[in-house]
Amino acid sequence: MAPRRTARRRSKVALVCAGGGVTGAVWEIGALRALEELLDRSVLDLDLYVGVSGGAFVSALLAAGVSPRQIYDEAVAGHPRRRVFPPLVRLGLGDVLARSRRAPAVLFRALADALPGGEGSISDAALSLFELLPAGLLDSSGVRESLAEILRRRGVADDFAALPRALRVVAVDLDRGEAVAFGEKGRRGVPVSRAVQASTALPGLYRPVRIRGRDYVDGGVKKTAHVNLAIHEGARLVLCINPMVPLRNEGARRPLPGPLSGRGVAYVLDQALRIMLYGRMQYGLERYRAEHPEVDILVLQPEPADLRMFRYNILRYGARRVVAELGYRATLQAFRRRRQAYARLLARHGIALRDPRRVPDSPAGLEPLAVRSPVARALEASLQRLESALGPRR
Structure with a gap:
């Protein structure tokens, strides 16, 4: 009798969504839409979700059971103009x-x-x-109200303990200078929507969010992705989505005809921010891989020479279809280029990779959902008002 084959044990798998504003969150949605087609395990069936800044909103939706397909097809591909919720942001x-x-x-x-x-x-x-000048020009309470309403419509309590999957939302205590992971043991008494509001409170733009007498700001102020949280909670495979990379404007295929400095202060500041966030993340990843060789970290991010991702302001939701498709295509192309390496890496953790060559080149080639849900209509209406509240963008 032939020996019976034993199934490979599933590793603990975490998804980490880094920050990047509205366009970063939309890029992540496109990347997640591609992952749903590429992996034999649903993105909703992972063990832990970690969200920072704009990625906190995306991670919270996933932990609540809202699929990338639902978010993409209804909130990105759709175009209602219904005023379902109050604006995501208000003047402070x-x-x-x-x-x-x-x-x-x-x-x-x-x-x-x-x-x-x-x-x-x-x-x-x-x-x-x-x-x-005030502590922030805008009041982001609409972020909390919108997410709370989405959770309510799904019948999920605005409570970390009530979520179908484990969620960690990172914010920074402004007075202590320390990162705090809401959802960890001892920090689960805060409403999910309130924690996400704190994690997205970009300093200078949004007023710090007060929780139990402490002021919190954007979780990306301390670290770009906080991959270490997933490792410390026992993850052996970390899927990290990072939408913020600096533009590589050099060589024969440089995307711009001249240096970035010639494009004005907006381009210089944007590039400087991306360099800082990306550099910190690369340093952290090198350290984590050296200290934890038993952990595999798979990072998905835009191509550094892709001007299309760089040209949009991080708060521009009006470009959502273009940006989400960039996220989808970049993820699909990464898996096509490294198909065998990624297949081996995923197999070590009990995940099979479908043939990337059989996945449609564009999300437009995927079958959309037949009916738009109130959750997605609410999400898009809220994000649409974010851009209008902030005025014109480049």
Whole structure:
């Protein structure tokens, strides 16, 4: 009698969604849509989800059981203009009014610095006026309200313990300078929607989010992806989606005809942000791979020479179809180029890879969902208002 074959034991698998604003989240949705076609295990059937900044919103939807197919087909490919929820963001008028009460004292001090014989200079006087600016220009409470409503419509409580899958949402304690993972033991009493609001509170743009007397800001301030959380919780395979990479503008195939500096301050600042986020992440990945050789980390990200991803402001939801398709195509092409290597890597953890050559080149070639759900209509309507609230984009 031939010996009976034993099935390979499933490893603990985690999905980490890094930040990248609205366009980053949409790119991740496209990448996840491709993964649904490529893997023999559903993206909803993983063991742990970690979300940072815009990736926290995506991870929360997945942990609640909203599939990439549903999000993509209904929130990205659709185009309703229904006002289902309040705007994702609102002007932080309360903070502005509170700051205005300090205006006389601040102006007096600035004037004293600027006058001849003052202790300061004109530049000191100008800088002191920054004290009148609020902690954030926008109030992101609409993010919390929108996610809470999506969870309610799915019949899922706004509670980490009630989610079908384990979720960790990373934010940074502003006064302590420490990263906090909501959803961990001892930090599950915070509503999921509130934690996501805190994780997406980009400093300067959004007002810090207060939770139990502490102020929290965007989780990407500390680390780009927080892959270490998944490793520390026992994951042996980490699928990391990182939508923010710097543009490689050099060589014979350089995407721009000249240097980035010639395109203005917006391009320079955008590239600088991407360099910082990407550099931190690469350093972290090298360290984790050296310290944890038993863990496989598979990173999916845009091609560095792809100008199409770089040209859109990180808050531009109006380009969602283009950006989501870029995420889908980049992921599919990565698996086609490294098919055998990725197949071996996934097989070590009990996941089979379908033939990438048989997957449609574009998400448009996939069969869409027949009926749009209220959840997806709500999601798109909310994100659509995010762009309109923030004004014109490049």
